[in-house]
Amino acid sequence: MSFSSKILDWYHENKRSLPWRETIDPYKIWLSEIILQQTRVAQGTPYYLRFTEVFSTVADLANADEEQVLKLWQGLGYYSRARNLHAAAKMVVDEYGGEFPDNYKKLLTLKGVGDYTASAISSICFNEPQAVVDGNVYRVLARYYGVDIPINSTEGIKYFKTLAEKVMDEKAIRDYNQGIMEFGAIQCTPKKPLCLLCPLSDSCVALEKGLVNDLPVKLKKTKVRNRYFNYLIPIYKDAEGIQFTRLNQRIGKGIWQNLWEFPLLESKDVLKIEEVTIKYKEVLKDIKSREVLVFNDNAVVHKLSHQHLYTKFWLVYTNDTFNDMIPVREITHFPVPVLIADFIKAFKF
DNA sequence: AAGCCGGGGTA
DNA sequence: TACCCAGGCTT
Known part of the structure; x- marks a missing residue:
């Protein structure tokens, strides 16, 4: 069975029930993706619930004061996300007639939306075959394929994006993308991954070579x-x-x-x-x-x-x-x- | 290519 | 402590 098939099977058995999995409304998915950037699901979830409650539509968000948006964002950190969120909502209203962009290329034009987020929204909402590469995907691919190129080097970023595109399941991209991320979050965790009962254990390069704890490789830490x-x-x-x-x-x-x-x-x-x-x-x-x-x-x-x-x-x-x-x-x-x-x-x- | 930008959870 | 989290922008 292929890598992607195993990921998909695992996902269907193990996926968590999360608020943003009840919808494919691009506004809601976008909101969830911005909130979850560099943020754990547990920390971001209450914010997602509050934002969707206060701002039902992208127009509601666009019409709000930045002050109100920042207040709702208070405590989440990386506040440029909130400022860009507000600016992007205005872009959707002013430049896209209030209709959320429906493909990867147009999504990339929105403030605060980069390669990962555009891939996530376009695949989840519109079934566009774009491979997501987030921290989970780096870890899963680096381990399974035994890649030691630093994930935050220019070469690594390009290499893993290409690898992700090569192994993705285009026909089931919506579930495949969420599946590989969920797999990284639940099964192939940074520390103490659950290799003992892993559906990929018979073909994981890192496991075979004893490199699970050494992959992925990441370049230096920022000094404080x-x-x-x-x-x-x-x-x-x-x-x-x-x-x-x-x-x-x-x-x-x-x-x-x-x-x-x-x-x-x-x-x-x-x-x-x-x-x-x-x-x-x-x-x-x-x-x-x-x-x-x-x-x-x-x-x-x-x-x-x-x-x-x-x-x-x-x-x-x-x-x-x-x-x-x-x-x-x-x-x-x-x-x-x-x-x-x-x-x-x-x-x- | 490297630095900047939060807050919190985990081992 | 050190590392990481559904990253993106600026320099």
Whole structure:
């Protein structure tokens, strides 16, 4: 039996029941694919359910404010996906008359849709014979065919795409594509794959040669940069309690683009209160502080894939009103990074 | 070709 | 800790 036939048989026996498997509406499939980029099914599923509930159609999504889209996306990470999602929805409405593109080539023109996503949508929704190559597919093919070309090298990307096209089942592409990914996620896992009861075990090169734990090969890891964040939380309080604070929107390049955060003082090392009581003025130019208190004595370490953020939160109490005051009761309306959301939750305002 | 961009789960 | 997750975009 061929590789693809075994994958298909395995899939029909083992596929999970997932919300986006109930439909072939390209809008819904696209939504699921963007959400699942570099994201586990378990983490992405609640977001998929919320997005499809709030935005039933691509036009609903296109007509929303980016702020609302980012708020719904809050906590998922890689926020360019959300910004591109919104932009692509507008493209579908403005450039494709509200009708979702129905082939690989046109899908590629959408912001945030690359080779993988265009292949997934076109095959799942329109039965177009395009082979998907995601992290699961790299792993399954590298092991089964014993390929040690680095999967993230230019050569590897081309090689595995060609190999994937060679071994795919064009006639059953919809199930085959989902099947090989599901197989990688459930059976041929990164660590401790279930080789003992694997339907491909009698012809898997990596298993035969004892290379299962060495494949796939991936080029180097990204080095992590340390950064030191001091969030200055302006606090205007009256007899009723804390009334106002301030949030700024992150603009330009870098992390968390278009999300909101408290006024930020970045430093070259962890700061002590003496340094903050002097330097806070550079950030809060218009605010006269009555008192500065540290919220967390030990810096919180927030870990991104490529940066470690050593973060202290400083409470800056003032007796005067100031510019850009935000009523604290509205603070949850803003899309914020998890680091900020965690503080808001802990501080309780 | 290499770097950038999150947050969380797993062993 | 280190690695990975239904990747794509920018430089």
